[in-house]
Amino acid sequence: MRVELGDRSYEIHIGNDWLPQLIPWLDFIPRTSAMMIITDAKVAEIAGNRVLELMRSGGFKVELAVFPGGEDHKNLTTVGTLTEKMVELGLDRHSTVIALGGGIPGDVAGFAASIYMRGIRYIQVPTTLLAQVDSSVGGKTGVNLPQGKNLVGTFHQPSLVFIDVSFIKTLPEREYLTGLAEVIKYGIIWDSGFFGFLEQNQSAIGSRDQECLQQIVHRCCAIKADIVAQDETEGGIRALLNLGHTFGHALEALTGYRRYNHGEAVAIGIVLAARLAAESGVLSSSDHDRIQNLIVSLGLPTSYERLVSSDIINQMRKDKKSVGGQLQLVLPTGIGSSQVFANISESQIARVLY
Ligand SMILES: NC(=O)c1ccc[n+]([C@@H]2O[C@H](COP(=O)([O-])OP(=O)(O)OC[C@H]3O[C@@H](n4cnc5c(N)ncnc54)[C@H](O)[C@@H]3O)[C@@H](O)[C@H]2O)c1
Ligand SMILES: [Zn+2]
Incomplete structure (x- = not known):
């Protein structure tokens, strides 16, 4: 499928166990310019050499750059090291990461590519469910930054997204579930048919059935492509x-990014948003229950350890997405529809934090 963004448009290709098919999609990359594959230590072990050899067999001049991975290394020091390596390897303005x-x-790789020589191309070969969807x-x-997550960044569209769902086979269960939280999110905000598909295919999802996963990844990418094409820089519906x-x-930050991983915190956040929506009268109680039930039955958490609600609300105010300290909250208004609300009072929020 295609993400329509004028001269920044690009294609997303999704398949299963089809890594060698990457090469035919790379015709736009000159064989003469140096390339660099950026990955973390764990993925390097699983797939680094396979991708490196594949690229070399396709005639590309390419090296692997490995950093330790994890949020602790998603920082400017890593970007500094990687961009210096790009110079060493001779990457030029026509190069691709x-x-x-x-x-x-x-x-990290997208950011490094976006600032190297004022911006070079990069392609995405995502290997987690979260990255694929x-x-x-x-x-x-x-x-x-030490002060918070994702505080430095750019908008820089990839030139290609190549997805092989067979990568999901080796994902640890917790990482798989974290991706599922985002999958459920798409159904709630955008696509009731897809939400129903998830409800009906829970055992295939649990067993990571490759055919089912391919359909899921395809649907999520189509929704994201649609949203991004309408609102690339999050002025409106991308929110x-x-x-x-x-x-x-807020939950991740208040527990030091150790207690919950991203998807677990998002799953709890979705449950709270649904509860708030139901209590505010914008979501029916039956839709609220469907949301909560799907999250529970796919194995994601819905409740959290007791925290002080004023701490949560203060932390929510600090969110990058809040404007002038004014909270903006996305609430589901049905299965397949949602809206940004800017007028929710603290007392309404406090009431659902239990
Ligand atoms: N740019 C965006 O639009 C956007 C959207 C959502 C999240 N994010 C960012 O994504 C990050 C989280 O991504 P993530 O959850 O993929 O984390 P991640 O990249 O750290 O991957 C999670 C873990 O899985 C391992 N792994 C990766 N592929 C594997 C495979 N096939 N088999 C076994 N293990 C594998 C990794 O080494 C790592 O240990 C956060 O930093 C978040 O801010 C960005
Ligand atoms: Zn997320």
Whole structure:
């Protein structure tokens, strides 16, 4: 499928166990310019040499650059090291970077590519469910600062997204579930048919059935492509993708990014958003129950350890997405529809934080 963004348009190709098919899609890359594959240590072990050899067999001049991975290394120091390596390897303005891995190598490699020589091309080869359904599409890149996550970054669209769902086979269960939280999010905000598909295919989802996963990744990418094409830089509807994230980010931050991973925090955030929507009268109680039930039955958490609600609300105010300290919350208004609300009072929020 295609992400329509004028001269920044690009294609997303999705298949299963088809890594060698990457090469035919790379015709736009000159064989003469040096390339660099950026990945983390774990993905390097799983797939680094396979991708390197494949690229070399396709006639590309390419090297692998590996950084340790994890949020602790998603920072400017890593970007400094990687861009220096790009100089050493002779990458020029016509060069291309390959982001191989989950959202962390994706965001880091995309950011490095966006600032190297004022911006060179990169392609995404996502290997986690989260990266395949979310972070590899849409062109948000960036790294963390000591003060907070993703505080430095750019919009820089990839030139290609190549997805092989067979990578999902080796994902640890917790990482798989984190991606599922984003998958459920798409159904809630955008597509009731897709939400129903998830409800009906829970056992195939649980067993990571490759055919089912391919359909899921395809649907999520189509939704994200649609949203990004309408609102590339999040002036409007792209904000709907933040469902569950304002609560979720607050929960992650208040527990030091150790207690919950991103998807777990988002799942809890979605449940709280649904509860708030139901209590505010914008979501029916039956739709609220369907949301909560799907999250529970796919194995994601819905409740969290007791935190002080004023701490949560203060942390939510600090969210990058809030404007002038005014909270903006995405609430589901049905299965397949959602809206940004800017007028929710603290007392309404406090009431659902239990
Ligand atoms: N740019 C965006 O639009 C966007 C959207 C959502 C999230 N993000 C970012 O994405 C990051 C999270 O991404 P993530 O969850 O993919 O994290 P990640 O990249 O750290 O991957 C999670 C873990 O899985 C391992 N892994 C990756 N592929 C594997 C495979 N096939 N088999 C086994 N293990 C594998 C990684 O080494 C890592 O340990 C966050 O930093 C977040 O800010 C960005
Ligand atoms: Zn997310």
